[in-house]
Amino acid sequence: MSKNRIIELLARKQAGEATPAELEELNKLTAQHQDSVYYEEFLKQLWLNPQQEFEIPDAEQAYLLHRLKFADEFSVPEEKPKTISFRKVISLTGIAAVLAVIVSVAIFYFNGQDKFVPDTEIVAGKGVRKKIRLPDGTMVWLNSDSKLSYDSEIKKRKKRIVYLVGEAFFDVAHDKIHPFIVRTDKICVKVLGTAFNIKAYPVDKKSETTLLRGSIELSVNDRSAQKIILSPSEKFALVENKKEETLKSDRSPKSLKDITLTIQHVIPVRIGQNEYIQETSWRDSQLVFQNESLEDLQSKLERWFNINIKFDNEKPKLYRFTGVFKDETIEETLKAMQLIKPFNFNLKDHDLIIY
Known part of the structure; x- marks a missing residue:
């Protein structure tokens, strides 16, 4: 329900019809759902490229768009089309129908994609540690003041994606076809089957990944093209130091990030x-x-x-x-x-x- 509502509000925002209350609701929802950036980008492309044709094989979606397209003459049964021209919708139904089409296409698109859309969240509060078994068989130990989000259908996805805030130890169920991916706000770790620890508390300057068994591919979020491979008993650390720099133009402080990346051996x-x-x-x-x-x-x-x-x-x-x-x-x-x-x-x- 939250995903559909986000798409609907984004569509209204793109059309310039969102009320202040709806914009406030949208801000709250996007803050709760990290993957909403994908929805916004898709809607922008849909809005800016009206000639593009979108494949819609689902019968209910096709029927909805067909009904919008021929709203004034729907008394005559029509054959359900497989594609719909976005420009024709604009000319025949106006902005209200356009919004409906955008919402419908976007919802269908994201339902059909293998995006990270978590519906399950496990929280370990301060002073609490939890042990979890994910649907794919992966064992997770969640440290204090940490949160793990994932899709309950993770076992059926092409990529087994989880999102971590805090610290967790993963013993990943081996599956060479479906990689296991852990995302944090600073780094992303990709594995097939291995045991490793990630420490990524938002309040800490340092994020760490420690590998005990197997191998992992790691990347920093704003440097995704750069891949780092860890071997057993190696530890990767990212230290982020923020510093203030004064701009000559307006003398206002500008926050800069000074990032240090290191790889060390784990020493008992x-x-x-x-x-x-x-x-x-x-x-x-x-x-x-x-x-x-x-x-x-x-x-x-x-x-x-x-x-x-x-x-x-x-x-x-x-x-x-x-x-x-x-x-x-x-x-x-x-x-x-x-x-x-x-x-x-x-x-x-x-x-x-x-x-």
Whole structure:
């Protein structure tokens, strides 16, 4: 229903007939559905190329367009056409019919294409981790404060596409004919069957992909032509640093992106007598960190324990820690860290102040 409504509103916007309320509704829907950019682009092409013929093999769609085309003389039965001329629709039915045709053609077009149109969403809130089995047999471990969206008919699609916000570990069911694709707001990963971890929280400057088994093809969203192949025990990292530059013309600040791409080998972290893969230890409910500052650990602790952290003193931010925690509470974790570096904290409900 949302997809059809988006197409209808986009068509009205293209025709200049959308009301302010409809434009506001459209903005909300497009924000919720990342793939709506495909609809808008298609409608623009449909509007700008009226001579183009569109194949419409579906009987109900053909009947609808046929009825619009011959609205004034529909009393005489007509043979259902397989194609319809968009220019003829304009001349015979006017703008209202044009909008109806655009909506109908667009809905048919996107229903028939193998686009990413998710109808299922799995959310793991802060302090929660989930294990999911997708319809194609792929196993997914979803970390705290993360969301996974996919099509419930993913097994029937030419491409098994999912959209991730946050962090997840994938053990992909092998299918050499139907590639498995993970999209985030910064990177896209394509595999056939393998095990890997993706960390892509919107608030973090760094996005990471860690491969444990098999191979993956990775690309950065705004550099899709550039492909990166990872081998087992390799980690790809994208670090995005935004900087402000003043334009000479108007002296207004302009935001620029400085992106650094790196590939490294995954090195286990040794703590005590045990070794841990820091990038994937969370899947086993273990919070592992090595030589990280308390400021860098802030977002991890917030997601892991479902708390909000504030610093009343700048000095503790610079303290660095190495450790592993599994079943400890946030209070137990902080008390253990106090044995290494001196700091105080005040914990009330979900709010933590460090000073």
